[in-house]
Amino acid sequence: MSVIENRASRRKVQPPPPRKRAVTVRGRSLPYLFLAPATVVLVTMLGYPLVRMVMLAFQNMNNYRKFVNPGLVSWVGLDTFDSILKDSVFWEVVRRTFVWTALNVALSMVLAMAIAALLGRISSWARITLITVLLFVWSMPTIVTGTVFRWLFDNAYGVIDYILYLCGGKGMLHHDWFADPKQGLYVVVTSVVVWGALPFLVLALHAGMTQVPTELKEAARVDGASTLQVYRNVTLPILRPLLLITTALSFIWDFQCFNQIWTMRNGAPEQGYWTIGVYLFEQAFDRNRYSDGAVISLAMIVLMLLLLVFYIRQMLKIGDQK
């Protein structure tokens, strides 16, 4: 980055010494002055609450009385960690979160790659239509999306049941998609999450694909490569960094998914729908068990870091290959 102050003073042939000193002193403190408001806000609103969250993990603020009356809170060491980590519900939630996140990320990435490739080989009117639809989907707030899909999958008057019935599924007319949490979470909520994730992924990957030099693809084709071979040996390697970034972002988003699950279960997700974000909300805010919530928060952050370590290591590996 350029330092205007220094460059400007360097250009002067004979800068008067006192003035120059004043400029450099001001130049040194000015950036810190500019950073001060942002730093103050982020330390008080984000830094301190995070410290407070870690403190809560070692305390016993586990009911509303203690929340209103912090004087009653006392330090309990590792007791809260002990009770959460010994709870089978916690480990069930962690397992479910990983499986569900992996499913969502895999589905969104595969579909997004396919649609992005499709965008490259259709007529421009079709491309504009599809991109417009994607933009509308992208702009939908997640709370609205969840509310809309709950109506689509409604078991009394929902249109999904009706369409399946029209397509020949006689028994589907009053099918309750949410009765079995496995179906509700892994089919219905997954379809909502993938539907919402596709626009960003497709448009980012499509933009990446248009940056692959045509000469490279043509050269490969002249050398006798089939379409699939060109795709695998030319397009994919160039896209790899972008693929890594989009996969990592999908992981981060799907891992902490809350709004869609919450609205699809109308504000009261059954235990079978608890991924780690929902579990955290239920414990900390629904039951006012703030210390339990703090321990789950720490677990959530550690698990995300583990995912990211994997991601950074993969990035380094790819860097080594080149």
Next chain:
Amino acid sequence: MSAHPRTSRRHRGLTAFWNTVAMLIAVVLAFPIYWMVLTTVKSNKDLISQHPTFWPSHFDFSSYSSAMEDNFGGNLLNTLVITLGSVAISLVVGLLAALAVARFDFRGRKPFIVAILVVQMVPLLTILVGLLPVLNATNLYGSVLGVIAAYLIFTIPFIIWTLRTYIVGIPAELDEAAMVDGCTKAQAFRRVVLPLLTPGLVSTGVFAWIQAWNEFVMARQILAPADNKTAMVWLTFFSSTPTHGADYGGQMAGALIIAAPVIILFTIFQSRLSTGLTAGAVKG
């Protein structure tokens, strides 16, 4: 370009096939939005029909008036105050910080940038666990001001990060030239950098505003003791009341009204967002 007529015909046939596939995908993706809009103009009788129609038998806008119940206006006004307040504050604070990291070289610049990036990855839910007791110790719990302050947690890092890219794109030689011509540093900023930065400020502000408008968990918990919530929180409460729990017409009308400003602004400003995204992806 293929000169051979046979390959070109085959090519055209293939394109027609892929066009059809693309249109099928577009229909499937657009259907939920279409159904939401359609539901708002159907009559109640149509909505509880065993054979839902894909076009209304007649247009009926009563769903919109039922969405206006349950203090919709008060919640909407609250959302406006919260979103505009937090975006205004974070634009000023964020612009200063973005200028510092984009235009100055100083000790601590790199750590600050890394911190801004890392901070954006911390789940809001986990911050909220510590934030609520902190707000509860002050008068901010249950107040609009508390939500405005809480929203700064995600609007400020987002604005610093995005504006930084815009400022780096304005050549420093321009402000230097203005200063050679006799401008002070402040004048150079006001007359040269600021006009060039305005489009960036507007689109960054719009996207920060959309994020604030769409936020749900923080608003719900911080405003728990308050009468007026935000639009998103209102929608979840409206959808679970006994009177409107099965009133899908009202729910969809409310959902459409609170999504409309986001949809409109997003489609206007999306091209700037997409270029920003790809630029970021290439730089890594």
